[in-house]
Amino acid sequence: MSVLLVLVPVAMGLGFLGLGAFLWSMKSGQYDDMDGAAERILHDDD
Amino acid sequence: MNASMGISPTLEREASELLLASRLDKNGLQRTELSVPDVHCGACIRRVEKVLGALPGVEQARLNLSTRRATVHWTGDQPPPLRAALEKAGYPATYVDDVPEAKDPELGRLVRALAVAGFSASNIMLLSVSVWSGADPETRQVFYWISAALALPTLLYSGRIFFASAWKALRHGRTNMDVPISIGVVLAFALSLFETLTHGDHAYFDAAVTLLFFLLIGRTLDHMMRERARTAVKGLSKLAARGATVVQENGSTSYVPIADVRPGMDLLITSGERIPVDGTLEEGISELDVSMVTGESAPLTVGPGADLRAGTLNLGAPIRMKATAAASDSFLAEMVRLMEVAEGGRARYRRIADRAAQLYSPVVHLTALLTFAGWMVVNGDWHHSISTAITVLIITCPCALGLAVPIVQVMAARRLFELGVMVKDGSALERVSEVDAVVLDKTGTMTLGKPVLVNRSDIAPAALAIAASLAAYSSHPISRALVAEKPPQPVPVILTAISESPGNGVEAQSANVTYRLGRAGWALGSEPGAAMPAGTVLARDGELLGRFDFSDRLRSDAKAAVAALRAMGLPVTVVSGDRDEIVARAAAEVDASGHVAGVLPAEKLAYLEKAKAEGRKTLMVGDGLNDAPALAGAHVSMAPASAADVGRNAADFVFLREGLSAIPHTIAVATASGRLIRQNLGFAVLYNAVAVPLAILGYVTPLVAALAMSASSIVVVANALRLPAPAGARPAASAREDAVPASNLAAAE
Numbered sequence: 150m151s152v153l154l155v156l157v158p159v160a161m162g163l164g165f166l167g168l169g170a171f172l173w174s175m176k177s178g179q180y181d182d183m184d185g186a187a188e189r190i191l192h193d194d195d
Numbered sequence: 196m197n198a199s200m201g202i203s204p205t206l207e208r209e210a211s212e213l214l215l216a217s218r219l220d221k222n223g224l225q226r227t228e229l230s231v232p233d234v235h236c237g238a239c240i241r242r243v244e245k246v247l248g249a250l251p252g253v254e255q256a257r258l259n260l261s262t263r264r265a266t267v268h269w270t271g272d273q274p275p276p277l278r279a280a281l282e283k284a285g286y287p288a289t290y291v292d293d294v295p296e297a298k299d300p301e302l303g304r305l306v307r308a309l310a311v312a313g314f315s316a317s318n319i320m321l322l323s324v325s326v327w328s329g330a331d332p333e334t335r336q337v338f339y340w341i342s343a344a345l346a347l348p349t350l351l352y353s354g355r356i357f358f359a360s361a362w363k364a365l366r367h368g369r370t371n372m373d374v375p376i377s378i379g380v381v382l383a384f385a386l387s388l389f390e391t392l393t394h395g396d397h398a399y400f401d402a403a404v405t406l407l408f409f410l411l412i413g414r415t416l417d418h419m420m421r422e423r424a425r426t427a428v429k430g431l432s433k434l435a436a437r438g439a440t441v442v443q444e445n446g447s448t449s450y451v452p453i454a455d456v457r458p459g460m461d462l463l464i465t466s467g468e469r470i471p472v473d474g475t476l477e478e479g480i481s482e483l484d485v486s487m488v489t490g491e492s493a494p495l496t497v498g499p500g501a502d503l504r505a506g507t508l509n510l511g512a513p514i515r516m517k518a519t520a521a522a523s524d525s526f527l528a529e530m531v532r533l534m535e536v537a538e539g540g541r542a543r544y545r546r547i548a549d550r551a552a553q554l555y556s557p558v559v560h561l562t563a564l565l566t567f568a569g570w571m572v573v574n575g576d577w578h579h580s581i582s583t584a585i586t587v588l589i590i591t592c593p594c595a596l597g598l599a600v601p602i603v604q605v606m607a608a609r610r611l612f613e614l615g616v617m618v619k620d621g622s623a624l625e626r627v628s629e630v631d632a633v634v635l636d637k638t639g640t641m642t643l644g645k646p647v648l649v650n651r652s653d654i655a656p657a658a659l660a661i662a663a664s665l666a667a668y669s670s671h672p673i674s675r676a677l678v679a680e681k682p683p684q685p686v687p688v689i690l691t692a693i694s695e696s697p698g699n700g701v702e703a704q705s706a707n708v709t710y711r712l713g714r715a716g717w718a719l720g721s722e723p724g725a726a727m728p729a730g731t732v733l734a735r736d737g738e739l740l741g742r743f744d745f746s747d748r749l750r751s752d753a754k755a756a757v758a759a760l761r762a763m764g765l766p767v768t769v770v771s772g773d774r775d776e777i778v779a780r781a782a783a784e785v786d787a788s789g790h791v792a793g794v795l796p797a798e799k800l801a802y803l804e805k806a807k808a809e810g811r812k813t814l815m816v817g818d819g820l821n822d823a824p825a826l827a828g829a830h831v832s833m834a835p836a837s838a839a840d841v842g843r844n845a846a847d848f849v850f851l852r853e854g855l856s857a858i859p860h861t862i863a864v865a866t867a868s869g870r871l872i873r874q875n876l877g878f879a880v881l882y883n884a885v886a887v888p889l890a891i892l893g894y895v896t897p898l899v900a901a902l903a904m905s906a907s908s909i910v911v912v913a914n915a916l917r918l919p920a921p922a923g924a925r926p927a928a929s930a931r932e933d934a935v936p937a938s939n940l941a942a943a944e
Contacts, residue, residue, distance in 0.1 A: 153334065157341065161318065168314040172307060185260030188237030 204825050211450030213274040215438060216290035224254055224268040227711035228291040229277060233257060233263050239286070246284045250275040264291065264559065268599060294725035308353040309411045315349035316401070316408040320901070323401040327898045332394070350384055353407050356414065372597060374550040374558055379588045386585045397582075402589050403899045408641065409908050410597045410780040417601040417621065420608040424849075426547065438470040440464075453522045460518045464509045472518045473525045476501045479514035483507045486638045487819045487839050489772045495584035506839065510671055526820070530796060531842060533824035546622045548600040551876060563587045566891045579893070583679045587890040589900055591883050597874035598908055602915040607868035610920055614860050616833075625872075626831040628865040631810050633858070634803065634825070636817035637771035637781050639833060641753050641855070644818070646676045646745035654673040658741035660686045662733045663711040665701045668693050673731055674701070676745055677712075700731070708736050716740075717915055723805055756786040756855035757811075763862060765814075769797055772821055799825040816858060818842055833858060863921035871918055875911050882907045 174180070217225040234243060240681040243265055252271035265288070266440050268707075269275050273537035281288045281807050324340040330338065336872055357380070361373035368451035387398035394468045438452045442461040453471050456462070461477065464470060482494040485507045503516055504596070505525035522528065563584045568578035605620040611618055618624060635641055646819070651659070659677075664686045666674035690703040690710065700713010711734045733740045750756075768790040771778045775792040782790035791802065799817075803825055806813045815822070815829030818838035826832040826845040834846035843849055850857035886903055889895055895903075 153337070160321075161341075164314055164318050168310060172312050172870065175303070175306060175310075182259040182261045185240060185573060188240055188260060191237050 208275045209276070209278065210326060211438060212290065213277060217274070220268065221266075224270050225274075227267045227269065227277065229265045229267065229281070230263060230291050231258065231286050231288045232263055233286045234263055236262060242284055243281065243286055243394055243693065246280050247277060250280055253277075263315045265375060268493045282906070298737070299422055300440040302415075302422060303420055305356065305411065306414045308356055309408070309415050311349055312404060312408040312411050315345045315353075315402045317318075319345055319401045321403050323897065323901065324598045332484055334390070336394065339387070339398045339400070342398065343391055346384060346387075346400045346404050349404055349407065350380065351387075356381060357410070370553060370556050370908040371549055372555075374720070375552070375556045375598065376410060378560070379403075380509050382585045386582055390582075397614050397897050399586075399589055399897050399900060401625050402904065405901065406589075409904070413598040413601040416605040420605050420618070421620050423612070424608070424619055436578075439693040452619075456518055457584060458518050462516050462518055463513060464516060465513045466509060468509055470503045470505055470507050470509065470516070471525075472505050472522050473520040474503050474516040476503055477515045477517050479512050481509055481511035481514050483925055484510050486644055488821055489819075492639065516643060521843055530820050530823045533797060533800060533827075539762060544721065545626055546600075547872060549878075551600075551722045558780035559588065559591045562591070562887060569891070570893075583891070583893045586893075586895045586900065587887060590886045590890040590895050590903060599870055599879055602877060602912050603868045603918065606915045606918045607864050610864050610918060611848075611861060611919070614857060615850055615862075616726055616857050616861055617849045619847050619849075622866045623840075624830055624868055627813075627814060627847070628869040630814040630862065631765060632806060632811050632813045632829060633765050633767045633769060634806075634813055634815045634817075634829070635757075635769050635787070636815075636819065636822050636825075637773055637778055637925070638747065638768055639818040640779060640816055640822075641769065641785065641835060641913060642747045642749050643853070644747065644837065645672055646747040648676055648743055649746050649748075650682050650742075651680065654743065658733050661688065661690075661710060662741065662743065663714050664690060665693070665703055665710060665733075667701075669695050669701050673745055674712075677743065727876070749781070750855050751852060752854040752856045754785045756858055757787055759856070760785075760862070763859065765862075770794060770795075770802060770825075772799075772819075772856070796821040800828045803828050814862075816855075835862065860921045867918055868919075871915055877913055878910060878914070879907070 178187075212474075213227060217227045220226045231243060234240065239610045240260060242260045244256050247253055247265060247267055250269075252273065253266040253274045254265055257266050258264070265281075266274075267277060278288050280292070282826065319342045326335050326338055354377070355371045358377050360371065361377040361392055364374060365373040383399040383403040385408075387400045387403070390396070390398050439456050440448050440463040441451050441456070442448050442463055447462060452519075456472050461475065462471065466481075476497055476499050478499060480496070480498045483503070485491055485495050485504070487508070488504050488506050495507075505520075505522070513813065554556050565581045565807070566587050567584035570583055571577065574580075601621065604618075604624055607624055608618045608621075638644055650856050654662075659680060664678050664681060666677035668674075686711075688705040690705050693701065693703040695701050696713070699717040700711060702709060702711050704710075711720075713731060715732045718732050718737075719739060720734075720737040731743045731745070733743070760767050767785075769778055769782040769785075769787045769790040769872050771790075772794055773792060778790050778792035790824045803813055803815060806831070812830040815825050815832040816834070817823075817826055817832070818835050820839045820841060822834075823839065823845050826834060826842055831848075832840045832848060833848040836843075836849060836851045838849070843943070848857075848860075848861055882903070886895070889899070917934045
């Protein structure tokens with residue numbers, strides 16, 4: 150039981166971290182141009 | 196009027212149009228959005244951004260490859276020549292007007308709701324697995340409380356999409372799929388909370404949240420499909436005029452938005468511009484392309500005093516016209532009004548999912564109620580009765596049913612997208628699978644709507660080469676057709692001093708001889724009244740070098756498409772505003788079942804109304820302004836990418852490729868998807884037939900509910916993936932290439 154007291158909050162925390170990261174990346178426009186992003190990585194200058 | 200007058204208003208118009216399409220952003224910069232349909236690769240991104248960024252005044256230019264749009268931030272009084280620069284770099288572009296301030300808010304809401312539901316569902320599911328595998332009561336109790344803490348905000352945040360829609364339906368006295376979903380989810384949560392409070396064995400938090408998650412997947416896919424089609428259609432070139440060049444009292448000109456044009460104003464119409472409002476010609480002689488308005492393919496020659504209709508295209512010399520009607524009273528507006536009347540009929544169509552819901556919710560709710568009553572009679576234990584009744588609701592909750600229809604339609608839209616057909620919404624797919632007759636417009640739909648050289652073999656290659664290089668200096672449709680011929684050999688002479696004589700043709704010098712390409716009477720320089728060859732000629736110092744015959748050509752696979760439609764048992768009728776003999780010949784050429792010629796827009800609509808009254812369901816395919824009411828009034832409608840804006844907006848499908856085979860392919864895909872939808876719905880019924888008796892008898896534990904719901908969803912999705920591509924269809928190597936024909940048209944504008 151006592152191990153759960155540590156593990157469950159850790160698992161939840163990681164989950165929230167993932168959710169937060171996704172929402173942030175969406176908000177900052179990282180999914181706006183999926184095709185363009187795939188091509189831009191090949192450019193040297195930017 | 197001379198040719199030079201046509202040039203400065205064109206440039207001025209360009210700048211004014213850019214200003215009308217721009218918006219001041221919060222940093223004090225002008226923001227302009229351009230649709231650039233030709234971009235398709237990483238190199239394009241660089242080139243476009245470099246070309247735009249190098250222009251004076253441009254602060255920042257960024258291209259979005261997914262939407263094929265470039266956003267430019269610029270400053271200064273003089274608008275940078277964005278479109279001209281892109282055109283020169285090989286990327287014809289059009290301005291995007293109605294740029295929303297924010298990105299599609301609905302999609303953002305759906306994806307966020309989906310992310311929250313996914314997070315919550317996976318965590319609750321993990322907790323549930325440990326409960327199912329035999330956690331001791333104390334641990335189970337803790338896990339239930341954690342689950343409740345996760346489920347409540349999820350229900351509030353992700354569930355409100357369904358609750359809002361269900362509430363809206365109920366308030367109007369209707370019911371839709373969201374009503375049983377909402378009731379099921381809320382009751383499942385309430386029961387689970389009660390169980391947790393009273394230290395019960397079973398809680399259904401996992402069922403409530405996974406249900407939301409699965410349904411949101413279907414909802415989001417459905418929305419993305421429609422949004423994708425909408426942006427693609429919006430990216431096509433705009434055919435309606437945005438503004439008009441008004442000649443003031445003192446002779447100066449100014450470019451005003453179309454809504455500000457009043458009757459009595461003098462307007463200057465340059466070559467290649469569309470007539471913005473109805474009016475009469477004051478000064479100048481020109482040719483008009485009226486195919487969008489009347490369906491006639493031959494250009495119309497007009498002189499002073501002629502009536503001009505909004506939407507026709509000025510092919511020849513610049514002209515001056517007097518507006519006789521405001522834009523809101525012009526031909527175009529009349530078409531829009533006819534369309535609105537026609538659309539009333541279509542709104543009555545109810546989607547298959549809504550019809551299923553109408554049948555489904557009373558049955559489910561009645562079953563749950565009877566279960567409750569039954570158990571009350573049998574053992575009188577109200578707690579047991581209520582929880583059994585609620586499990587009935589949970590197990591029947593239309594997880595499979597909610598996904599059954601959208602997942603198939605998303606697959607079908609994807610297949611059609613690969614074939615260059617955009618689907619506006621799912622109900623169009625359902626309607627098109629029901630059609631039993633096809634009506635085709637002629638000009639611009641069956642044909643390409645632009646002239647093509649028909650006697651190439653009679654022309655000397657050298658003459659063709661000279662003609663094509665002369666034609667490159669003109670924007671007349673005939674000139675473009677010549678340029679498109681791509682002569683096999685290089686130009687044998689060096690041409691200088693090239694000038695266009697509006698209404699006549701193009702002229703150039705080469706070592707003391709004059710070449711003229713254009714109207715025979717002008718090019719051969721003969722006295723009026725002499726017998727002249729018809730059509731376009733190339734002459735050297737008045738001596739005939741070659742004669743060019745043009746005609747509107749059928750789309751490449753028109754005949755095969757009509758044959759395929761007739762093989763499906765659908766009669767194909769050609770209905771056109773053009774003259775009888777032309778329509779009859781075109782109808783015979785493609786082997787259509789019948790034809791109707793010389794019809795006015797309202798008569799086209801009446802023809803479809805009559806078919807509807809006779810109980811026939813008609814697919815209308817058309818492109819012109821004159822087709823727009825018919826497109827809106829037909830049971831279902833398609834338009835090519837080259838269609839007038841209103842037509843494109845009225846049509847359920849827009850096809851981007853040149854060929855007409857899009858029509859039989861669309862019907863084939865829709866029929867196949869209709870079959871899969873029925874299979875899926877049949878499966879959902881079968882699933883309920885097995886699951887409901889178990890639930891009524893009280894054998895459904897949370898574990899059974901979770902397994903049953905997930906398994907049924909997977910079966911439905913897997914079934915949808917079986918949707919085949921239509922036989923004989925050639926999907927593009929990549930969906931990106933689909934935009935190419937559309938952009939050719941944009942370039943032609």
